[in-house]
Amino acid sequence: MDILLGVVFTGLAYGMVLYIISVGLSVTMGLLGVVNLAHGSFAMAGGYVMIEAMSRGGLPYSVGLVVAALVIAIVSLVLERTLYRVVYKRGEFDQILLSMGIIFVSMAMAHAAYGPLPQPIELPTTMLGQLHIGAYAFPTYRVFLIIFGFATFVALWLSIEKSRIGMRIRAAVDNRAMAESVGIDTNVLFMLVFSTGCALAAIGGALGANLVPLVPGYPLEHLTYFLIVVAVGGSGSIKGPFLAALLLGLGDSACKMLAPQFGAFFIYIALFVVLTIRPAGLFAGQR
């Protein structure tokens, strides 16, 4: 029972970090079909910006998080205008090349600035303790991650379902040409979604830094999991990646605790099964 609870708890926390980071990638893919492998670079950069904001700027944790999100949103907007824009119409091979290039450059820069060792982000004292529920004690930090992940999901889902801009995004995902012909500026929409997605990735990277350590290899090391979330969850969706990230988080923590010598072997086997049967993703077609 204790093991099961541990698996579920750790898996939930990890899954939520995966979700916050990957959801932007899913919507971006759905909107323009851009395969941006470098999404993890924005998550890593978010973590490092937060470290700078807290150590040099002396900002508290929550403000540091906002600063990280804003900085990465601006950086991503610049990159979108200068680099990504070029490969929209070029097909996925060029998109892969470009994003691999961005991954390599970001890794080298992170290595040069922070060295190979993981960089910790100092948690506020309120998150350091443990939360006692019944006979069990849960680390407050991970409880916070789970709550934050659920809150992000609800907020995103509401804004996609209920708001005017969400309506436009849905229209553009479903049929871009049609959306454009009824007067939706998909270009602006895409800039908005791209930078919001990258800002979310930055938040995920910074928040999750104490669970998923910040190292220069981050964008490549976790690339597969970010992509799995999108591929299994289905692109252009808010709910799909949420379910996929939950599944992946739970599966990963189960694998690590129950069969550590196999690593992520069973995850990959499951991935093959899922994508062979449902190539568009397990939760494709859901919002």
Add this chain to the structure above:
Amino acid sequence: MMSVRKEAIEKLLDQRNFKLWEITPWAVAALVWLFMPSYLPFATQIAIMILLTMSYDIVVGYAGIVILGHTAFFGAGAYAAGLVAVAGWSDPIFGLMIAAIAAGLIGALAGGLMLRTRGLALVVLGIALTLLLAELANRFSGITGGADGLQGMVVAPLLGTFSFDIFGRVAFVYTVIVLFFSWLVVRSMLIAPFGRSLIGIRQNPVRMEALGVNVRARKLAAFTISAALAGIAGALNAQTTQFVSLSVFGLELAGAVLLILVIGGRGRLYGAFVGAPAYMIVQDILAKDDPVYWLFWLGLILIALVLFAPNGLLGLIERAADFIRGTSNASSVTPAAEVDANGK
């Protein structure tokens, strides 16, 4: 109308004839052998990368199957040849065959599943296959040596007479000869109707299907052949270095192959022959002092190539030649010049 058709047929048939310049790579190999004996091990590595990139190009450049992590087959071949040698069957040619069969089998199996998908799912599955094999090699460290790498490979003399020396002379000749025969096979395959149909599939799969081509079967065939070739490259790597490590499954290697392919230009038989030496020599110079520094340049080169030379070095040369000749019709058979026919 008839004359156009005749002209097209003649143009295609003409590609079968060997041109004089096609001797260049082999002449270069002979020159290296004669004048740069201390560079033979390095040149062997380049030849292996050429073979690996050529196999990758069949899939990505010709058939238009965009995958990442072709190194799965390279690694499978390396481990197959290594394990066979450790088990006592040390004949190198036999090892090559076993590696080709093993990698080809994995390619056929995985391809049968992977080719049902495309886009992001295909990319993810390619990476996952590589990582899956890496986890297996790591898990069964009793057999593969795990993170320490596979040691104790004994490679018997080539054809029973030429034993592998420490200067890498036999290894070099052996690798170049294997590359030569692989090149012959790939060349004739790509010129044959099968190869032309792969290009057709890349340009417009729906139309090829309508023309009566079994698109999935052709893709799978190309994928399997390519996997077997990559396996041979892996086996050569294992036999000439007498060592296999888990890094054969690394994404770094996958990135390197990707870069070599775009430096040379994809969908061109000779792209690999240009890209691999260019990449390996630049890497040798830049990465000597600081691998991190190299990673930075690697990324920057990738970005610059995407922005400024989507058809690779050969594409640039072609464009320059066209410019000098005063004709502006850029050759339309290269994949980067095409609009993505699959839509989004």
